[in-house]
Amino acid sequence: MRLTLSLSEPHERTSVERAIAEMRMGRPVLLDGQERGSILVQGLEDLTPERAAELDVIAAGAARLVLPAARLRRLGLQREGNGAVALPSVDPARIATLAFEIDARVDAPVHATEALDEDALELARLALSLPAIVVIPLGPSVAADASVLRVAASAVHGYRADRVRDLVMVARSPVPLADAHETEFVVFRGGEGLRDQVAIIVGKPDPAEPVIIRLHSACLTGDLFGSLKCDCGDQLRTSVRYMAEQGGGVLLYLDQEGRGNGIANKIRAYKLQAQGYDTYDADEMLGFGPDQRRFDFAARMLEQLGIRRVRLITNNPDKIEALAKSGIQVVSHERVFGRTTAENTRYLTSKRDRFGHLIELAGERPRKDG
Ligand SMILES: Nc1nc2c(ncn2[C@@H]2O[C@H](COP(=O)(O)OP(=O)(O)OP(=O)(O)O)[C@@H](O)[C@H]2O)c(=O)[nH]1
């Protein structure tokens, strides 16, 4: 007798996680839109000439390069929505130029994206790849073998919102810190991309009262290495010290490197910043909007810790709004500043002037609080 092994996990969601892994490894994924047809999507980062030639052979109709509106604006097209640039052939050099060269201009028709194109871009973002996708339409005569992963477009569509509810606590232990001796680390797993998110409980916060909270997005360069380009490391340590002084608080250390773009894209953006672009323009050049982060899962972490009312340490009005929208009562907010350096002044000024962060810079008169 033959037994069939079948796991009870929802297959659709699992297939998105597998597709994220495929994208990260540079392999193409078959996106199944059912009656809308199927497309093969290939991230840009590993588009070798050999792969490009393979894709050219199977394309049923014109291939296209799907780019976010942010990147299209940088290519000189004023448009609100994302777009698909027609590709007469899958030419890696031309595609790379369109996707991230500084002085590139569009040289072919750009069409509105189809729903499947949007799902393909979402996959790239989930994989922390560059949001630039080569799309190959597949005719009915193409049958992909087991080497190509098939994922339902509908599963990609609802993935992030769906995953928010699945955050589970997987480990907790005391970890004494130099600035806060009585501290416990609590690890959550799940959420988008199954990343690990950590709650650092300082002292003994009382959940019956509003708890001092910081949502801190990971910044490898600033938090760990003391990079002069941002204020993250100072904000991190100041917040922990403040919580210890006040008798308790919780810092959520969120796996959201580079405002959610991932470390590779942040370092790509830093390279552009070294050429004169500010933090938002550099991200736009790579196809990212001002901020990819969502904080709804942070609200779920707080709830699991029994916290519903908070005093939030932040200068970022979006964090206040996002938590409030996710059902956490933000009783008050307090600002937190790092040192100003020659290297981070432009970063801080851009955050203040372009996105309303409540930042005071040394030598300036205090600004009115929001
Ligand atoms: N894309 C991009 N991300 C950056 C850059 N500099 C820092 N970051 C990231 O920006 C985020 C900063 O996180 P936070 O300090 O939590 O957030 P914030 O939005 O500044 O808000 P508050 O510090 O709470 O006021 C981290 O994910 C950093 O890795 C940059 O130049 N480009």
Ligand SMILES: [Zn+2]
């Ligand atoms: Zn930083």
